[in-house]
Amino acid sequence: MIYLRCYYKYYYITLLSIFLVLCLNVYLVFFFSKDESPIGTPVVIKYNATYFASQNILNALSKLDKEYDVPVPTIQSNVLRELDILLSNLKLKINGDIDLFAATVKVMNQNGLMPLYGTPYLGSTINLLKTSKIIKTYNAFKGTQLKLILMFENKQEVLFKPKWYLESEVIEGSVYAGKDRYNGEIIAFYISLILGFPRVPIVVKRILDSTELHETANIGLKKTMYINSTTKETCVYGKCYYCKREDPVCTKSERLEGAAIFHLPSNIKLKQHLHPWRRTYIENKRARWEDDNDYCDSIKSNYNSERILDFIDVSIFDFIIGNGDRHRYEVVEQFNNTILLIDNGKSFGNPYKDHIDILAPLYQCCIIRLKTWERLKSIKGGTFTNILQSMLDVHETLSLLTLPHYRALERRLKIIYATVVMCQKKSDRSILR
Numbered sequence: 001m002i003y004l005r006c007y008y009k010y011y012y013i014t015l016l017s018i019f020l021v022l023c024l025n026v027y028l029v030f031f032f033s034k035d036e037s038p039i040g041t042p043v044v045i046k047y048n049a050t051y052f053a054s055q056n057i058l059n060a061l062s063k064l065d066k067e068y069d070v071p072v073p074t075i076q077s078n079v080l081r082e083l084d085i086l087l088s089n090l091k092l093k094i095n096g097d098i099d100l101f102a103a104t105v106k107v108m109n110q111n112g113l114m115p116l117y118g119t120p121y122l123g124s125t126i127n128l129l130k131t132s133k134i135i136k137t138y139n140a141f142k143g144t145q146l147k148l149i150l151m152f153e154n155k156q157e158v159l160f161k162p163k164w165y166l167e168s169e170v171i172e173g174s175v176y177a178g179k180d181r182y183n184g185e186i187i188a189f190y191i192s193l194i195l196g197f198p199r200v201p202i203v204v205k206r207i208l209d210s211t212e213l214h215e216t217a218n219i220g221l222k223k224t225m226y227i228n229s230t231t232k233e234t235c236v237y238g239k240c241y242y243c244k245r246e247d248p249v250c251t252k253s254e255r256l257e258g259a260a261i262f263h264l265p266s267n268i269k270l271k272q273h274l275h276p277w278r279r280t281y282i283e284n285k286r287a288r289w290e291d292d293n294d295y296c297d298s299i300k301s302n303y304n305s306e307r308i309l310d311f312i313d314v315s316i317f318d319f320i321i322g323n324g325d326r327h328r329y330e331v332v333e334q335f336n337n338t339i340l341l342i343d344n345g346k347s348f349g350n351p352y353k354d355h356i357d358i359l360a361p362l363y364q365c366c367i368i369r370l371k372t373w374e375r376l377k378s379i380k381g382g383t384f385t386n387i388l389q390s391m392l393d394v395h396e397t398l399s400l401l402t403l404p405h406y407r408a409l410e411r412r413l414k415i416i417y418a419t420v421v422m423c424q425k426k427s428d429r430s431i432l433r
């Protein structure tokens with residue numbers, strides 16, 4: 001009883017001090033706000049640049065020429081014919097004794113991870129990634145979220161990101177909120193090919209059943225696996241920065257769905273760099289690019305012009321998939337430092353929100369590669385999502401994305417057109433490079 005009374009005393013003292021601190025705060029706020037600048041003087045806006053840029057882009061969007069709603073006929077477009085070849089390569093099944101994974105690696109070079117029309121092996125490789133027998137499953141330790149590595153019979157490895165959300169779930173909050181979306185990884189692979197950036201390793205949907213999980217998990221992974229006594233489902237929480245026993249991913253009807261990502265062989269060395277347009281990841285602390293429309297000029301001396309154009313391509317890709325989490329970028333040194341688009345899971349979070357600030361490299365530098373612009377224009381008027389759907393239809397399912405997400409893709413494409421048109425109007429010379 002005595003102890004209890006003692007605690008009560010501390011309780012009141014704490015409350016009283018909190019109250020006093022609050023009073024002081026209120027007083028100070030009033031004290032300092034007395035001296036505000038006189039009303040009526042013009043304010044020079046040197047902050048919140050992303051907000052005003054977004055307003056200008058939306059304004060340009062409302063005036064966008066109707067020609068951007070009209071699809072280009074396939075026979076008039078090299079890009080569309082190339083995409084037709086890609087589609088047939090996705091469908092092609094090669095029979096015979098070919099090491100498909102070796103063939104996949106062989107086509108990688110400084111232009112990307114495969115030719116833009118794919119390779120004749122693409123369809124068979126995707127099929128193999130979806131069906132190869134798994135002999136070992138273990139934890140991939142890198143990163144903040146749970147990732148598994150699946151090893152196939154021929155020792156090829158794939159990175160497995162489990163499904164945490166239903167496809168229809170809308171992720172609220174900041175642009176980087178939530179866990180990885182497995183479907184985002186898969187769709188990002190196909191979109192990278194459509195946009196002409198073959199820089200995403202092949203990704204497929206893969207389903208593990210619980211027997212497979214139990215039989216192939218190594219000791220380390222098994223330690224983080226259990227069977228939920230109520231549901232009888234297998235759960236795994238793994239080891240990673242955010243991994244917690246209370247927050248496992250569990251099978252549904254004894255099946256664990258996820259994205260299986262082709263693992264680049266160890267002789268292809270990736271080098272990570274900080275992205276100059278990264279966010280601060282601190283609430284209420286803004287990065288310099290968010291408040292400075294001249295940011296592009298200020299970093300130009302640190303990067304060659306090709307790299308700046310890469311950042312612009314990447315921003316277009318990320319804006320379309322809704323990924324605002326590219327704080328780092330990877331390059332392959334032996335391929336002349338070509339840039340890759342790895343880790344696209346923070347995409348397709350909210351189909352009702354367009355994070356126009358992801359486009360900052362585009363609207364702050366106001367230049368774009370001619371070939372990117374030509375490609376974007378050739379998929380206008382609904383062609384973009386039509387092609388995406390025909391590609392998904394070959395090995396995956398259209399329902400990997402909900403209708404609002406398909407609409408968001410078309411809407412974002414038009415926002416990009418509006419941004420480029422706006423830049424062109426502002427500039428007295430061509431913005432195409």
Ligand SMILES: *[C@@H]1O[C@H](CO)[C@@H](O)[C@H](O)[C@H]1NC(C)=O
Nearest residue numbers: 047048049050051052284286
């Ligand atoms: C930017 O300005 C707009 C309008 O003044 C405001 O609504 C928004 O909250 C501001 N954003 C930030 C991050 O300050």
Ligand SMILES: *[C@@H]1O[C@H](CO)[C@@H](O)[C@H](O)[C@H]1NC(C)=O
Nearest residue numbers: 228229230231232235246248
């Ligand atoms: C088992 O699953 C049920 C239903 O999803 C959940 O409420 C419960 O917390 C789980 N138990 C454990 C030990 O994870």
Ligand SMILES: *[C@@H]1O[C@H](CO)[C@@H](O)[C@H](O)[C@H]1NC(C)=O
Nearest residue numbers: 110304305306307335336337
């Ligand atoms: C390598 O990259 C640099 C800078 O982007 C470029 O100027 C050069 O032409 C590239 N070399 C080859 C062989 O592609």
